[in-house]
Amino acid sequence: MRIAVDAMGGDLGPRATVVGAASAVMADPDLEIRLFGPARQLDEEISRLPRPLAAASSHLWVEDAPAVVREDQRPAQALRHGRDTSMAAMLDCLATGGAEAGVSAGNTGALMALARRALGTVGGVPRPAISTAIPTREDGRCYLLDLGANVDVEAARLIDFALMGEVMARHVDGLAHPRVALLNVGVEGTKGTASVQRADEALRRLEGLNYLGFIEGDGIFSGEVDVVVCDGFVGNAVLKASEGLARMLVRRVQATFEAHWSSRLVGLLARPALARLRRELDPVRYNGASLLGLAGIVVKSHGSADAAGFHFAVARAVQEVRHGLPGRLARELDHRRSAVDSAVIDDRIDSGSRIIAPSVTDAAGDDASQQEQR
Numbered sequence: 001m002r003i004a005v006d007a008m009g010g011d012l013g014p015r016a017t018v019v020g021a022a023s024a025v026m027a028d029p030d031l032e033i034r035l036f037g038p039a040r041q042l043d044e045e046i047s048r049l050p051r052p053l054a055a056a057s058s059h060l061w062v063e064d065a066p067a068v069v070r071e072d073q074r075p076a077q078a079l080r081h082g083r084d085t086s087m088a089a090m091l092d093c094l095a096t097g098g099a100e101a102g103v104s105a106g107n108t109g110a111l112m113a114l115a116r117r118a119l120g121t122v123g124g125v126p127r128p129a130i131s132t133a134i135p136t137r138e139d140g141r142c143y144l145l146d147l148g149a150n151v152d153v154e155a156a157r158l159i160d161f162a163l164m165g166e167v168m169a170r171h172v173d174g175l176a177h178p179r180v181a182l183l184n185v186g187v188e189g190t191k192g193t194a195s196v197q198r199a200d201e202a203l204r205r206l207e208g209l210n211y212l213g214f215i216e217g218d219g220i221f222s223g224e225v226d227v228v229v230c231d232g233f234v235g236n237a238v239l240k241a242s243e244g245l246a247r248m249l250v251r252r253v254q255a256t257f258e259a260h261w262s263s264r265l266v267g268l269l270a271r272p273a274l275a276r277l278r279r280e281l282d283p284v285r286y287n288g289a290s291l292l293g294l295a296g297i298v299v300k301s302h303g304s305a306d307a308a309g310f311h312f313a314v315a316r317a318v319q320e321v322r323h324g325l326p327g328r329l330a331r332e333l334d335h336r337r338s339a340v341d342s343a344v345i346d347d348r349i350d351s352g353s354r355i356i357a358p359s360v361t362d363a364a365g366d367d368a369s370q371q372e373q374r
Helices: 014-027 039-047 051-059 075-081 086-095 108-119 155-172 194-205 232-258 261-269 271-281 307-322 325-351 360-373
Strands: 002-006 032-037 060-064 101-104 129-136 140-145 180-183 211-215 227-229 289-292 298-300
Touching: 002 014, 002 086, 002 307, 014 032, 014 039, 014 051, 014 060, 014 307, 032 039, 032 086, 039 060, 051 060, 075 108, 086 101, 086 108, 101 307, 108 289, 108 298, 129 155, 129 232, 140 155, 140 232, 155 180, 155 194, 155 227, 155 289, 155 325, 180 194, 180 232, 194 211, 298 307
Parallel strands: 002 032, 002 101, 032 060, 101 298, 140 227, 180 211, 180 227
Antiparallel strands: 129 140, 129 289, 289 298
């Protein structure tokens, strides 16, 4: 299996991406990873791999890409001037069949815009969504989307997100009937924005979808749902707050056991349990957000991820390749498209709204504009 990696993205630079890629190869020797970035710099990083990872170097191929997409670069600028960047080269490799999935820890807005141009979308989805798994009770997990690609969306987009999340949970996680819910400020039907209420009404009309209705923020981690849908502004805020809370809880627990000699003694006895808690709450375990709706597999690694985190992002891409996720999304969304469009049309007629289909150029401009807001 061939994976293309933008080796220059992320806060820690190529050191983290190269070591993470090598670690992924050691865990899965069938992998071949193409690293995109300045060739001399990447060759140096490969030569400095720790001894336990040195054997992976025969599975790492360097592809020279001299330029880099900056973290502060706007998506529109990346689209106009980013052809020779490591990110664009990685995506071109994916688009031409040189790899089966791509991974980057770089600029999220630029990655979304460049990926959409290089790969296109499936199933009539006008704009992809970002999704990741978050931990829930009893060692479970729940998919949350969107996480920032679409900061202000209409009901039709929320319906797309629900269907894509349901397909991913069913095929990647093997759930027979994934439970889907819309994130809202309350479970009552009268609460929430107009787009959320319209999406709720339309989702209830769709047959074959295990839709449970609204869920509040405290229910995300309950284990009672498998897919939680929201707009990108809300999703990104929930994700970042959750990560911050997890880190704070781990530090508080550690500080509590270190505060006094007696608590240190208890801490020694509880060390295995504390280590397990730290692992379960560590955001690194859940690194790797899927760009759902693209006609190809692209995984976004957290910008601050270390080598271990980047390894998890590569593993996520491998998992999606093995389950053929884009093809499944395309077939199932195409199959359901008429029912979705009918539900949206009926809902808009009921609400007195007009339907205006955006042109391709309008949608592309919209995408860059929304990404710039992030």
